[in-house]
Amino acid sequence: MNKKIAVIGAGNVGATTAQRLFEKNYSEIALIDIAEGLAEGKALDILQSGPILGLDNNIIGSTNYNITKDSDIVVITSGVARKPGMSRDDLLKINMNIVSEVTEKSLNQSPDALIIVVTNPLDAMAMKAYQVSGKKPNEVFGMAGVLDSARFTTFISKSENISVNSISANVLGGHGDTMVPLLNNSSIGGKSLNNSIEPNKLKSLVQRTKDGGAEIVNLLKTGSAFYAPSASIVKMVDAICSDSKTILPTTAYLSGEYGINDLYFGVSAKLGKSGIEEIIEYDLSEREKNDLIQSAEAVKETVDAMKKLS
Numbered sequence: 084m085n086k087k088i089a090v091i092g093a094g095n096v097g098a099t100t101a102q103r104l105f106e107k108n109y110s111e112i113a114l115i116d117i118a119e120g121l122a123e124g125k126a127l128d129i130l131q132s133g134p135i136l137g138l139d140n141n142i143i144g145s146t147n148y149n150i151t152k153d154s155d156i157v158v159i160t161s162g163v164a165r166k167p168g169m170s171r172d173d174l175l176k177i178n179m180n181i182v183s184e185v186t187e188k189s190l191n192q193s194p195d196a197l198i199i200v201v202t203n204p205l206d207a208m209a210m211k212a213y214q215v216s217g218k219k220p221n222e223v224f225g226m227a228g229v230l231d232s233a234r235f236t237t238f239i240s241k242s243e244n245i246s247v248n249s250i251s252a253n254v255l256g257g258h259g260d261t262m263v264p265l266l267n268n269s270s271i272g273g274k275s276l277n278n279s280i281e282p283n284k285l286k287s288l289v290q291r292t293k294d295g296g297a298e299i300v301n302l303l304k305t306g307s308a309f310y311a312p313s314a315s316i317v318k319m320v321d322a323i324c325s326d327s328k329t330i331l332p333t334t335a336y337l338s339g340e341y342g343i344n345d346l347y348f349g350v351s352a353k354l355g356k357s358g359i360e361e362i363i364e365y366d367l368s369e370r371e372k373n374d375l376i377q378s379a380e381a382v383k384e385t386v387d388a389m390k391k392l393s
């Protein structure tokens with residue numbers, strides 16, 4: 084694909100994202116990290132896989148943002164990863180400063196780029212990038228829901244022995260313990276989850292989805308998930324670069340949707356070349372509405388905490 088993607092942060096998520104983009108034939112990838120040599124080394128390593136894969140794509144790494152000039156999309160993964168026992172909110176102070184810095188530096192090189200934020204705590208970091216960027220809300224958004232929905236789909240698929248391709252699982256809300264997996268608007272072969280899976284079993288699948296990030300953090304001991312997160316990022320990048328108008332769970336700026344205002348929050352959104360082109364609102368059950376409001380309150384608390392730290 085003849086697009087330039089800048090990936091900021093060459094840690095697990097950033098480097099794996101760069102590798103996936105390279106292997107999906109994105110012709111120009113720029114990888115940035117603050118750690119001297121890290122982005123250069125990983126980019127060079129990925130580049131040298133080109134002859135083996137038969138790919139002439141270009142990938143370059145640096146600490147210098149010059150290499151990101153005129154990117155179509157900037158993916159922000161730089162930050163500190165969550166460690167066992169550390170809540171997402173513990174990361175707030177360190178990561179808000181990192182996100183502010185890298186947003187400014189990236190936009191200096193690529194003022195027209197769309198921004199996909201991945202750094203946690205995600206909803207608050209998306210808000211920070213939006214505030215720093217001065218861009219339109221549809222041009223700055225976050226990756227969380229594609230991942231959370233993929234986790235929900237995985238657990239349903241394994242539990243019910245049904246292909247992931249026959250499951251449509253939606254997760255809304257904040258990226259964290261308060262996320263809201265939808266039961267009426269998610270389905271197996273078109274039949275709602277509520278009508279497909281026994282309630283107690285469904286409850287445990289929902290809980291495992293909510294704990295999905297922590298489950299992996301606890302297993303890895305150091306660092307957090309990156310294979311499914313990087314695949315989720317690339318799915319969003321693909322939708323934008325191919326202008327496919329795919330509806331994906333996206334952390335978007337809300338202005339009244341679900342009664343929520345001035346907050347980045349997980350909703351379903353149509354993605355195309357101008358970023359978020361439409362936000363889709365579902366008819367929710369009373370319980371889901373209440374859960375969503377609670378989730379929004381949790382996100383608001385983090386955003387308020389961020390304001391105090393600024």
Ligand code: APR
Pocket residue numbers: 091092093094095096097115116117118121160161162163164165178181184185201202203204306307308309312
């Ligand atoms: N500028 C550029 N890069 C930075 C900066 C900065 N100011 N600060 C930190 N980094 C880099 C680090 O040097 C590191 O290489 O960000 C990278 C983060 O990589 P990892 O620690 O491996 O974290 P990762 O697993 O990739 O997760 C990144 O994504 O899913 C979220 O919660 C996760 O917020 C975390 C982010």
